[in-house]
Amino acid sequence: MSNASSIVSNRRDGSARPELETGATPTIRPAYRVKEKDDGFGLTVYLPGVPKAGLEITAEADQLRIIGRRSWKQPEGWTQIHRESTDAPFELVLEHGDSFDADKAEAEFRDGVLRLALPKAEALKPKKIKIS
Amino acid sequence: MNYPLITRNLAPLGFLRSPWTGLENEIDRLFESTLSSFAGAPRNQFPVDVYEDRDNTYVRAELPGVSRDDINVEMVEDALSITAQHKEDEESFSFSRTLALPAHVHADKVSANYENGLLTVILPKREEAKPRKISVAIK
Numbered sequence: 001m002s003n004a005s006s007i008v009s010n011r012r013d014g015s016a017r018p019e020l021e022t023g024a025t026p027t028i029r030p031a032y033r034v035k036e037k038d039d040g041f042g043l044t045v046y047l048p049g050v051p052k053a054g055l056e057i058t059a060e061a062d063q064l065r066i067i068g069r070r071s072w073k074q075p076e077g078w079t080q081i082h083r084e085s086t087d088a089p090f091e092l093v094l095e096h097g098d099s100f101d102a103d104k105a106e107a108e109f110r111d112g113v114l115r116l117a118l119p120k121a122e123a124l125k126p127k128k129i130k131i132s
Numbered sequence: 133m134n135y136p137l138i139t140r141n142l143a144p145l146g147f148l149r150s151p152w153t154g155l156e157n158e159i160d161r162l163f164e165s166t167l168s169s170f171a172g173a174p175r176n177q178f179p180v181d182v183y184e185d186r187d188n189t190y191v192r193a194e195l196p197g198v199s200r201d202d203i204n205v206e207m208v209e210d211a212l213s214i215t216a217q218h219k220e221d222e223e224s225f226s227f228s229r230t231l232a233l234p235a236h237v238h239a240d241k242v243s244a245n246y247e248n249g250l251l252t253v254i255l256p257k258r259e260e261a262k263p264r265k266i267s268v269a270i271k
Contacts, residue, residue, distance in 0.1 A: 044220070048194035048249035072250070077185045084179035085194055112196030112249020 027091035030068065034094075038126055040119040041100060047090050048112040054089075055109055057116070059102035066092045066114065178216070178227050186262060189233060189255040196249030203246065205253055207239040212253065236260070 035042040043064075047055070050068035058065040068090035074080065100118035108115045183190040195203065195216050202217035215228040238256040245252050 046196045046249075048196040051248050071248070074183065075185075078183040078190065079185065080181070080183055081189075082180070082182040085181050085192070111198065111246070112194075 026088050027067075028086060028088045030066075030090040030092055032092055040117055043094075043114075043116040043118060045090075045092055045114040045116070046112065047114055049085070050090065050112060052109055055114065057107060057114075059105065062095055062097050064094045064096055064102075064118075066090070068114075178229065180214075180229055180231065182231070184257075187257060189237060189257065191231060191253040191255065193229070193251040193253075194249065195227070195246070195251050198246075198249075200246050203244075203251060205242070205244050205251075207237070207242055207255075210235050210237065212237075212242075212255065214251065214253070216251075 030045050030047050032043065032045040035044075045066055045068075047066075047068035049070040049072055051071045054069035054071055056065075056067040056069075058067075070087060070089065096118075099121055101121050102118075104119045106117045179194045181192045183192070191212060191214075193214055195214075195218075197220070198216045198218050202219070204213075204215040206213045206215075210233050211230050212233050213228065213230045215226070218225045218227065233255065236258045238258050241256045243254050245254075
């Protein structure tokens with residue numbers, strides 16, 4: 001993980017909301033990584049079992065919230081022998097302190113992996129200063 | 133890392149090799165469940181679920197973002213081995229799990245599909261392992 005973590009920090013410690021706002025459903029935090037480039041951040045979130053329709057990305061003032069709901073239900077007649085995964089939806093909340101421009105964010109979702117390109121807010125982009 | 137998976141569940145079927153295996157696996161599982169929620173990057177373990185119905189045993193593995201060409205599913209005797217290569221930018225991670233399965237799998241007819249980052253392996257049961265309905269005439 002790059003030093004972007006200093007800008008995009010996680011709310012997990014104390015301030016995290018452990019439940020979906022819609023109800024008392026417990027959620028789990030997905031694996032994710034943030035990479036910083038000159039002009040933006042690349043966020044990769046691993047959401048196995050989540051179809052496109054189950055994905056919800058909300059960019060609030062200084063917070064990015066990603067919710068992924070799994071679609072698979074155990075078919076009738078199937079007996080569970082061993083279980084390691086969970087049905088709980090994924091939820092990731094990242095605080096970004098207005099560091100990127102949400103209007104220009106781009107998302108790609110394939111094979112259970114969400115890739116977000118978050119362009120840096122103008123104020124954060126490195127600027128070359130000409131010497132006259 | 134090869135990892136005898138379903139020790140606890142298959143123990144009654146005779147797969148338990150040492151009296152401690154179950155406990156060791158339980159300890160591993162406790163560590164895994166504690167640590168996995170902090171996973172910032174994929175570790176070399178992936179969650180696996182096992183189901184069955186009358187005709188098949190089903191193994192579902194969470195392998196998000198893996199190219200189908202980089203998933204290798206193999207049956208060696210009564211063990212199912214899943215190996216996957218995850219490539220992200222310049223980095224490459226390899227994951228592997230081996231599951232002991234009941235002996236009644238029709239190894240030649242095993243199939244698999246991959247959707248939404250989930251691999252499902254379908255292992256048909258041999259005819260003799262399927263529950264049979266026998267009508268008994270009552271005189």
